[in-house]
Amino acid sequence: MKPIIRIDNLRFAWPGQAPMLEIQHLQLQAGEHLFIQGPSGSGKSTLLNLIAGVLGSFEGEISLAGQSLVNLSERQRDRLRADHIGVLFQQFNLLPYLNLIDNVSLPCTLSAPRREAAIRRSGSVQAEAHRLLERLQLPTELFQRRAVAELSIGQQQRVAAARALIGAPELIIADEPTSALDGASRDRFMQLLLEELDQSNTTLLLVSHDPALSEYFSRHLTLEGAGSC
């Protein structure tokens, strides 16, 4: 089976600085979940940016869903990200001027493969957005409203998760998605997210400071400055 992520001999340094990230080998299969931790400045977010194709200049090899990122243009990396990766931020994931359904559907307007996948699954993008929001236990009456401000942060993060999941991307990248949540909503969020991921056999890469999250994960990666795994 083709790995979703494959990294070999990766080295990254900001121009004129010592390498801040070195990874000899890392491989994730479909459905595997990796927990990444490490102190500030250890290169966690750099690694996510590299895999997502936002940062381009690195040494070594990164391939995503069988496609090598080396020698791809910025445009092609944007395309690859749109098609294969769902992204979850710490906060401010939603566009306040769109209703929940439109927020969740957004990736499908930017990626044809994800639109097709959503339609295959539920008949239409709207229906798929509806299904995911329901699965993530958001109140139906909010779906058509521009209600981002009315949502709790926990609810906002679940809408963001639905958006990351729509169109069945192979990989979800999450950056401290629970850091703004209290313990109870954190656990609820993780449970719902992982349920969905298991159903669709999606790979997860999650960065967090919170050791409490690590128990949800089968695989762990600790970055320590210019460390390795």
Add this chain to the structure above:
Amino acid sequence: MLIRLALRSLASRRASALLTLFTLALSTALLLGVQQIREQSRLSFFDTVSGTDLIVGARSGPVQLLLYSVFHIGSATSNIRWSSYEALNDDPRIAWTVPLSLGDSHRGYRVVGTHNSLFEHYRYGAKQPLEFAQGGPLNDLFSVVIGAEVARELGYNLDDRLVIAHGAGNTSFKRHDNLPFKVSGILTATGTPLDRALLVSLEGLEAVHLGWRAGIPLPGMQVTPGQARKRDLTPREVTAVLVGLESRLQTFHLQRELNNRRDDPLTAVLPGVALQELWQVVSVAEKALLAVSGAALLIGLCGMLAVLLSGMQQRRHEIAVLRALGASPLRIASLLMTESLLLTLSGLLLGLLLLWGGMTLLQQPLLDLFGLRLVPAKLSPEQWALGGIILLLGVLSGLIPALMAYRMALANSLIRRN
């Protein structure tokens, strides 16, 4: 997708977006309206007199001569002797003359003493002759032909009798009550000062001044119409003469000859040249008006820019999200561009609607108050150009937030550490 997002984003900032829209629409309407007024006033200005080769008056400046002879503004400091007029009339190079004698008025409208040759030879606009809406030319010593506005405003009909007053004021007490005039014809509207004039014969004008000396009626010297008809009514002076030549090649020659005469100092001007000269003076105001409305447009655009830029900080998140979803920096920049384009374009369209609506509403008041004929017509090439400039400026000012968004999108790594 871009347009949908742009629309939603604008809709979420409804209040400021609408205000910007109205500002743009108003400044567009203002700018295009001012342009319309400029063009139309310029047209009607240059259309005031045509087909006349020379205007001759007593020695004065060409603009002043034009002002009092054609526009009936101000008054002549001195007149032409009747003998000089007759000499002009007899000159073989001259095809026709129209004498004009000014100085009296009727309820604020100028009374012009002239000949029936005026109706034959006077041309305005594209060499259009004067036409009668009712009646015909002067047919009696005491008949008067009135302009369209005079007839409309004062409600005169054919055969109505009216009394002319001495001097140009509206409330002159020195009226020629003893000798009323009868309306023999009403002219169709021309958009020229003739609309606001009453035309009588030179002899009629001479008759009402019988028994007057130095602008004052002499006691006991007033005449009845019957007495007036028996007197010698040869005018002693005229104010100005419109001259048509046999051959236009003679124009400059005759002009120089008249301007150099020693016996009766005259000024002869080419109407086109004098109009141009006068327009130079008038158009300062008109250019200032254009400049002010141009400034209003710039203010409108600055307002739009302020609205777009003030949102940029909040939109940092939005840009990060779109970037994470795989939107390229160019696409994000064009989203911002689309917003300002939508604003400018709808501002422009709304402005055009305002312009047409406003002109339709203001058409009559403007014509009544200022004699300004505004026709809600197709846009002139200049107005198209102005519209294009507005759009271009809108796009240019939209480039600023778009560029900011582009740079944000480029610099924004997917994951930001706070």
